[in-house]
Amino acid sequence: MPRRRYIQAINDALFEEMERNENVIVIGEDVELAIFGDTRGLYDRFGPNRIRNTPICEATMTGMALGATAAGFHVVLHMMFANFVYTGFDAIANQIAKMRLMTGGQIALPITIIAGYGGGGSNAAQHSDSAHPALMNLGGINVAMPSNSADAKGLLKTAIRSNNPSFLLEASARGGQMGDVPDGDHLVPFGKAAIAREGSDVTIVTVGSMVKPSLDAAKALSEEGIEAEVIDLRTVVPIDEAAILASLAKTGRLVVVDESRDRCGAGGYIAAIAADKGFASLKAPVKRVNIPNVAIPFAPIAEAAVLPDANKIAVAVRGIVSKVAA
16 A cells, blocks of 8 residues: 555546546646646646646636536646635536536536645635635535545545536645555545544544644543544535434534634534534534634734644533533
8 A cells, every 4th residue: 555645646546537538637727837746747648638727717717617528528627726716606606516407417517626725834815715615505516625645536536537516625734744545446435424533522523634633632632531533524515414423422522623714614514413413412512613704814823823723622622521521
């Protein structure tokens, strides 16, 4: 089982899927130069007919992706940063998310959009957002948020082979993280969460960039006698409600950790699932650890102050465990 960096695993998936299906094309901002590293080598291998830079205009490139897909291509669109989703949102929200319904299923939409998200790199407010809550609200687009190299490769391959539009959101701060990747044609299904760590006292539900600090918090809490179960959702659309509720039934306590803002974030939706369908299992209030309703600062110290981390997660867990014990 080879060890690959997160960003290399994404690159491997692109190579394999383009070799597998000649209709897969990659377009986007500077995909020929591979600034992030995830498209490195593709232009040299597949040439300008399948790897092509687009104008630096997200409204244009999302429309191009839709048109190319309608013409029979399987499109991978690289938008670089998740903030750029906002400027390409018309085609995403009004067309890509709705076209299959509007045509009565006559048009398949095998579009995969890749974008890096999140803080931790001092990329400032316009390059550090986590856009998944907005995408979750559209009702027609799958959203994958891998936390490790194996899932990055497996989820991307699943997305590219799907006939439904999908986002693969790369955790920007995790691009260099190493991990084992299974040999062979490795795919990870959408809507199937992973138990990243087993525990009996409290459930931590998280995804993407927040899995590592959640595991770090769980390790520290274990030394205090608190065993936290960490659920890595892998995808937020579809979301694995069964995994959330099964863990909650075991532990009775829930902390949701998400790198999006407090107001209308993904964490609020997950908390609502617990309240609506798992209320009888709850022994304490649901707690959320997320970002306050502010823009992400540029200064490293200020940025760190607003991002969730292991210490903030541990504080939230201690709060509901001690409340029950008391």
